[in-house]
Amino acid sequence: MDTYRLSRDIPVARGYDLVVAGGGPAGCAAAIAAGRRGAKVLLVEAMGCLGGMSTSGLVTAFDPMANGEKMLVGGIMREIVETMYQRGFISEHAAPDFWRRRFHCWTPFKVEGLKLVLDELTAAANVEVRFFTRLIDADVTGRQVNGVVVQNVEGYHYVEAKTFIDATGDAVLADLCGADYREAGRDTPGIMPPTLCFIVAGIDFAAYDRSVVQERLETAIAEGFFTVPDKHHPGTFAVGPTTSMLNVGHVFDMNAVKERSLSQGMMQGRRMVQEYVDFYRKYIPGFEHVELMMTGALMGVRESRRIVGEYELSFADYLARREFPDQIGVFNKAVDIHPYDGSDEEFARFREEFFDKGRLQPGEHFGIPYRILVPKGWTNLWVAGRCASSDVQVHGSIRVQPAAAMMGEAAGTAAVQAIEHAQSAVSLDTVRLVASLREAGAHLP
Ligand SMILES: Cc1cc2nc3c(=O)[nH]c(=O)nc-3n(C[C@H](O)[C@H](O)[C@H](O)COP(=O)(O)OP(=O)(O)OC[C@H]3O[C@@H](n4cnc5c(N)ncnc54)[C@H](O)[C@@H]3O)c2cc1C
Incomplete structure (x- = not known):
């Protein structure tokens, strides 16, 4: 392929503690968590609203947040859904029981309500939000990110920061940094198909x-x-x-x-x-x-890249209902890998997995460990949401909005603690992290 060397002087923005790329459920929770802890946070979002797939992709329903007995998803995600309920932004066809207690129950919401609530929560946390701004390059030394290049109506900017979170869904930042990832269709037999909602x-x-x-x-x-x-x-x-x-x-x-x-x-x-x-x-x-x-203004992408993290959450972990000392959330949602094609065989395979094979029962959960948020060996880079490190089956469970938000909140909190205690992402004190998440309302039994 012919190449063209892009070379130009661009303005440099300094003084940020954290840059979050992507304002979906993961990126918003990351930015809000870090902003609330006093960090100077820049959140760059390619579209004109926050919410990612939930808003721009019109995926206007939260996946299950409870296990039939109690709510498993706490923290910022719980705050978002409860705030939306108080403001009349949850569908009139849903009741609090849907997200607070019921097993495998979806909560539909009003898309404009979520946009507004996320605008308000990020503003209240002093997060600087840049819409129509795309992260397009990364400046890296070894396994440390020094800065990123973003592009918007004002042109290109280099943004220097102490820490970085990739919440783009597609692992765009991790890819630009040269971190390892697995790609659907390249490292898997097929690609779980998207849906335009x-x-x-x-x-x-x-x-x-x-x-x-x-x-x-x-x-x-x-x-x-x-x-x-x-x-x-x-x-x-x-x-x-x-x-x-x-x-x-x-x-x-x-x-x-x-x-x-x-x-x-x-x-x-x-x-x-x-x-x-x-x-x-x-x-x-x-x-x-x-x-x-x-x-939707965004294609409803279910699967693209998953980073190779310090740990890869596996289907064996899921089946074992495994818990981890460094777990940042617990969850109960069936593995949901849509048919790879329109054949009857694939439809049967999907149904068997979704309804039978190892599906967690009411009252159960599995743990989501911190290490799936850290690209292997990287010091000041985290990945949260759809592109976190898991095998393709567990990805079919944790790729959804409540789990993405839990991962984002953990990554944002981890970034601040890494700065405060001069620790790297890989050697972070996860006992402190877990304690902080619990204090902030995470359900971590
Ligand atoms: C069709 C479909 C149906 C689904 N149904 C449900 C459901 O019912 N309930 C549920 O809870 N979940 C559901 N999900 C899953 C869920 O919506 C997503 O997996 C979840 O939103 C992932 O969150 P995220 O924050 O990781 O990424 P996303 O929500 O994808 O957000 C990523 C954000 O990053 C931005 N971005 C990307 N690249 C850049 C860049 N270079 N620079 C700046 N910004 C960038 C994007 O514009 C986007 O806003 C569904 C998904 C799909 C596709």
């Missing part, structure tokens, strides 16, 4: 019977209704009196870290959304008059 309005919920959807979907497939037949129908989440988010349709074989594939995938996703809206109007009672309001 969308919102429709005009539903008559009184006439809607969700139990008929699977059977009608299979009828429509048999009648040749869809250009991409796909029996796996993740779901609809009612977010208002007549509105719903739809997480349906898969863009098979799309690779989120290949620019062409991602761009074509967005276009294919939008075409598929039109088909699904037509399907719902024609086949599903209560949806006869729905109107498409919007599709």
Whole structure:
């Protein structure tokens, strides 16, 4: 490939304790946690709002946060959901029991409410947020990050900081730093397909019977209704009196870290959304008059890169309900690896994994250790959220919003403690970290 050497003088910004790349659930929790502890934090986000996949990707439902007996997810994530409830931003179809106690229960929310709450929480924590700002390069010495280059409407800036957190979902910063990672499709037999989520309005919920959807979907497939037949129908989440988010349709074989594939995938996703809206109007009672309001501005990517961390959380750990001395959170969510293609075999494999194979039972949990946030050997770099270090099966459990937020809060707290106590990411005193997270409301039995 021909190359072009980019060389220019750009302004330098100094004085930051922490730069967080990506303002999804992980990045927001990281920035808020560090800001609350007095750190000077810069949060750079490529889109124009916080929330990442939850807002820009229209994934407007929080995954399970309780295990049927008690709430497992505490700290900032709990604060976010409780604040949203008090402000009327949780769907009227949900109740506090959904997130505080119920087993394997999703909590739908109003997307504009989450954007607002995250704006407020970051501002209150004195986090400097830069929207429409993309992290594009990293300056590294050995396994230490000195600074990053960001780009926005003002051009390029070099930002110097003491610590860095990659919460981009795609491990963009870790990749730029040269840290090791595993990539879906390169290091795995397939890529879990993404979904372009969308919102429709005009539903008559009184006439809607969700139990008929699977059977009608299979009828429509048999009648040749869809250009991409796909029996796996993740779901609809009612977010208002007549509105719903739809997480349906898969863009098979799309690779989120290949620019062409991602761009074509967005276009294919939008075409598929039109088909699904037509399907719902024609086949599903209560949806006869729905109107498409919007599709996600971000493709709903489930899997791309996972860093190689100080520890790789494994499916064996999950099955053993393993707990760790350095665990920063506990969780209970089924392994959810969507079918890799539209075949009946893959659909059967998905169902077996999701509903049967080793699924944790009510009252149970497994631990998420601190070491999965630290790229192997790196001193002042952490990775939180979807791109943390796990095998592909456990990733199918911990890639979701509540777990991402727990990881982010831990990474933000760790970065501040590393500065305060002159420790590196790999040699951090995790006893102190765990105690601090517990004090801040984490549920760490
Ligand atoms: C279709 C789908 C359905 C899902 N359903 C659910 C569900 O029902 N409940 C649930 O809890 N979870 C669900 N998930 C999982 C969950 O939404 C994500 O895995 C989670 O949001 C990951 O959080 P994150 O903070 O790691 O990354 P993200 O939410 O992906 O946020 C990353 C952020 O980084 C930004 N970014 C990326 N690169 C750069 C860069 N170079 N510079 C600056 N910013 C950058 C992005 O714009 C984005 O805002 C679903 C995911 C998908 C795709």
